[in-house]
Amino acid sequence: MNTLQLLLEQYKKGWSLEREFYTSQEVFEQEMTYIWKQHWLFAGFSCEIPESGDYLTYMVLDQSVIIIRDDDGQIYAHHNSCRHRGSAICLEERGHEDKLKCPYHSWVYDKNGSLRSARLMPDDLDKSQLGLHPVHVAMIEGAIFISLADKPPDFSQEIAALSPYLRPYQLDNAKVAYRDRYELEANWKLIGENFRECYHCGPVHIEYCSVVVGANLVEDREAVVAESKVLWQQQGLAVDTIENTGDASHYATRYPLRPGMESYTLDGKPAALPMGQYKQYDNGVVGLINYPNFWMDGVSDYIWCMRITPIDALRAVVDLTWLVDGKAVEGVDYDIERLTEFWKITGEQDWHLCENNQKGIRSVRYEPGPMAPSEEDVVNFHTWYLNRMRKGVMKNQ
Ligand code: FES
Ligand SMILES: [Fe+2]
Incomplete structure (x- = not known):
């Protein structure tokens, strides 16, 4: 049995948690895997990126995500990692870009993540396979949530519960x-x-x-x-x-x-x-x-x-x-x-x-x-x- 399993066994409902839940880096890393890289995370508000090309980045531990508005108003989220050799693309916490240009060798992506151009690469490069990796996005009345999971948990209950409270604010x-x-x-x-x-x-x-x-x-x-x-x-x-x-x-x-x-x-x-x-x-x-x-x-x-x-x-x-x-x-x-x-x-x-x-x-x-x-x-x-x-x-x- 590993440390976390032991701690989980020791938990007494209605009592505060064991020390290691607040201090152990080993437990923390498992939280990152089981919670932070799985669940829906609040990233920001739609009104923070009102115009096409406005973006924000959200760094969760070692994962950076670009959240950007496209020309049709839709909000996309992408892993902030170039499909060429992996450079981070957006280096600021917020900004505005008409296209996402990698600072390393200048590959250019559309706001929706598709690769638009890759300079000096062979003509037969299949750009359709080299778009930015998408991150799941869910909107709740102007609040932007993302999930880093391959298959995020169902979020419909949360959307249904929070929407009526947020709607009157017209975020x-x-x-x-x-x-x-x-x-x-x-x-x-x-x-x-x-x-x-x-x-x-x-x-x-x-x-x-x-x-x-x-x-x-x-x-x-x-x-x-x-x-x-x-x-x-x-x-x-x-x-x-x-x-x-x-x-x-x-x-x-x-x-x-x-x-x-x-x-x-x-x-x-x-x-x-x-x-x-x-x-x-x-x-x-x-x-x-x-x-x-x-x-x-x-x-x-x-x-x-x-x-x-x-x-x-x-x-x-x-x-x-x-x-x-x-x-x-x-x-x-x-x-x-x-x-x-x-x-x-x-x-x-x-x-x-x-x-x-x-x-x-x-x-x-x-x-x-x-x-x-x-x-x-x-x-x-705690539950x-x-x-x-x-x-x-x-x-x-
Ligand atoms: S790493 Fe982005 S263009 Fe080379
Ligand atoms: Fe308080």
Whole structure:
């Protein structure tokens, strides 16, 4: 039995995971194979590449993917590896190219990946066999997901669950107001776990709790939830929480702000124009997750999104994006500092918690501890994760 199998056997449901899940490079490499190179990963938003030829690249460990919009508006993803001798083609994180020209010997590819020209090669070169290797793409209402798997897992449930929550934002017409990036000294799962419970919110997230009713787990918010739900339903908005249980990788919910609060801001007042179809500010908070790397919180006037990308067992990058309505004008309809301060403060509180968590887990005396009832979703996250790892081990036996 290898290390991972032993660890999987030792797991006690409702308790935190063994140390090696957060520290072992051997376990990390198996996660890369069984999860990160298999599952659907959030890469970015369609509004980040609005014009034909706009592209972004997403690097997941050692794999780089080009995501580019074609002339007909379709979004393609390709492995960023030239079919001649393998050079990376797009070297920037984002940019615009009418064609994809390899920097080494100048082979040229169309945006859809087909090889257009290969200079000074024999006339009988079969270009049709030398297109860029495709990467699977799935769109959910303007959110771009990719899978590096040969045969990706079924994604229809996730698309069906998240679409009604994203649709009103009309993300194709949204725009990026701000981006930020943090490199954390924390295993990627600790970041995921942190964002699956509010047990820590009361003592730590003073600003968050001042805007979100019940986030401290002390106040009763049932009446506000019930009342808000009726209003949202009347507007045709998605309200049913889609729990993450078993093998599902997604979670979706809509929850209310504190009465009188209109946005995720320090004073609860709006920070920008209502987005997309929203006409007012009373649509609560849309919380969406897709494991392993997509977390999104949207209020009526902006979206805050977190993309997690592991570096190794001990480190991960979080890429944060703030989206606003495409019509919103900076300096007129929104101010960057005001738009971003709420999540800058709240996020940085969380980054510290995650890094502290990692530090403590490295102690020789660390051992799994019991979870609180309010950490049920962390347990669900563990279930999803452990099932993926178990299946991976079984397949490779
Ligand atoms: S490696 Fe790309 S053209 Fe040679
Ligand atoms: Fe938090």
